[in-house]
Amino acid sequence: MIKNQSLSVQHLVSQKEGNIVSDMDGEKVMLSIHNGKYYNLGEMGGEIWELLKEPITVQNLIASLTEQYDVEHSECEEQVLSFLTLLLEEGIVNAG
Template sequence: MTEITLETRIAKSDEIVAGKIDDEFVMMSIDNGKYYLMNPTGSRIWALLDEPRTIGELCAVLTGEFKITAADCQKEVVEFIDQLAARQVVKVG
């Protein structure tokens, strides 16, 4: 798997269909038929990925919206994106 850095560009997978319910996104993989539910923070990241962005760009927005330090944001966003990439929900690179 590609190492994720602040400069790594993230994009939504074309194999995911998503819909918003209240403050959360529910997604389904067209490829494997699995469903995924994102909490409000994950849903915000998903919404920000309407256009491909780097980890740095995501954290610049998130640190302005949530009470989180830049270092904690970077750590948590990288872990989250790693999980999404492992499930082929996002494309990394």
């Protein structure tokens, strides 16, 4: 397990078990049974969440997204790392 601040593109990330996820108007909404909080991952966050079903490196996650979406690699990396760090802080993903 890693510290939140040190998440990098080499790390493996995956969904943590124990979240109830539902689609609402194309956006992913989630209830964490660990902390009782509700989250809205939005449309893009939902896409990323789906890619975390199996452990994947952040690098490969970004590669998959830049293949599908019209975004510069550097911009995608910065925003995805920031988003994943939030998920990690909330305890809804594993990273290591």
